[in-house]
Amino acid sequence: MQKINTKKYLLYGILSVLVIGVIGIFFYFNNNNSVKSEIKSQSADTNIYTKIDISKINNIDSEFEFSVEIPKEWKVEAVPAVEAINFYNFLNNANPSLEKSQIFVRHFEANSFLTLSTVNILERKEITINGRPAVQYIIEKKTGVANFLNQPTWRSQKHTVTDIRVSDSNPSVFLVIAKNPELDEAIYQHFLESIGFSKKDTSLLFEPVKEFKERITKKLFGTYITPETSPVQLERFKGYHTGVDVEYEDISQEVDVFAITNGTVIFSESASGYGGVLVIKHNINSQNILTLYGHLDPKSLPAQGSIVSGGQKVGVLGANETSETGGERKHLHFGMLKGTNIDFRGYVETQNELLTWYNPLEFY
Template sequence: MNFLNQLPKTQVIQSTFEKDNYVFLDLSVTNEELAKIDVSNVSAFQDYLNALYQKNNANIAYGGYNEKRNLYRKSNVFKQNEAKERDIHIGLDLWIEAETPILAAYDGEIHSFQNNEGYGNYGPTIIIKHEHNGEIFHTLYGHLSVKSLENKTIGQKVKKGEIIATLGDESVNGNYAPHLHFQLIKDMQSHHGDYPGVCHEDDLEYYLNNCPNPEQILIF
């Protein structure tokens, strides 16, 4: 997917801060600090985020691509079967307050949208299809507000930088602290309104190829 290197850098969140200051957030199994808090508790996790912001003079946290996490043990959504539990994150998370406007990364059209309800799931999700120099790719925006799905239609045209949604809170986003799950996807296969954002180690090679690191196209 070398054509991604030719794409202009873009933004997918429109913050209300005078200046956006980003800090990397490590949610991997190797982060010993996470063992001290209940990451499944939204309030406790938000306190952890706020302390990270204060320590680093930041207001937005990002990270998570190709990151093995314990976070998903709280939900049956990630259990493929008794022996295989999906725990490697293959999108990028941008942690910022609920109701933050979400922007289309590039010109395109709505491929699909859906409210993926359930504890630990995406909640409201929008997927946009893009074409660049004859190559097709998709961007997925997860953990949105319910109102983000209103007045959406398959094939609806969107422009780069257009507000397409707002972030949801824990009551609708799968019970997480507010954040955007942003993912690049080459082949959607038969998926509509949903696509795996977490995979098992056995499938990692495929998903890293089909879902390249979004950091390469984003402005921080």
């Protein structure tokens, strides 16, 4: 019988254990390095994003006063037909850009969170986004409801929507941030967490006319006017003045008027008692404010629906005592309304009614 060499097999066994151990150590460190690499990659994700100021986008609605970080391969466009913003991936081969949409943002104004009657709410969760109250929904269009016009196709499918309350005032602007169902959840969360709401410095507002404050010499905000006591004769109005009047003695002088900040023209035509009237909707410190310019030359006004920039010329004063000024002297009636409902009244009967307006001089 052949004698077994136990020392030889023992040596083979030890070598096998060592080889297996070395291989195990190799895979361990290789895998560990992969994990570290993945963590490093995740921490460096900020390098693939770019920060944009939404208010700088062409034709953007004035309610959109925020900044956000988006992937560098994305672009942004206004969708004026539905007062929305489309964030889309320009590397996507789909056409048009609405079908490349990754995130679609709209807005509404209310005192509390609202939901459309056209959708079913499958899930609802209250959250906070950068200190602001928010509600995240999973929604799906109801059967029988037509697809949503001027929006991406996926908006008519099951998807996630996050509503964010922008301010504590009533009413407040709410952002409605819809997510493409195919978009990576991490990118959507980064989008939400990066939103910053800008507070406009009211000292940077443009004057509606040059020498604005200096020329308010007769009718101030809240002044009670009667035909007998009015500083302007002949007077035909009575009540508390809802704006300020900017006076011009030289009736031959052409006077330009300007938008006080970015906004959207929501009224641009003649109105009784005013002649030409221009109303612009703004969002100032997350508050909807309307500026009303009275007694302008109707031919000089921008079209309704126009997007205007702060400091942009938006018209000229009408000619003295003509239909351009509603038969009034040459002057600017300038009012600032709270909210989005137009009120053309230049005078109101009670001081309580004045609460619908701001005193323009509080902003200058």
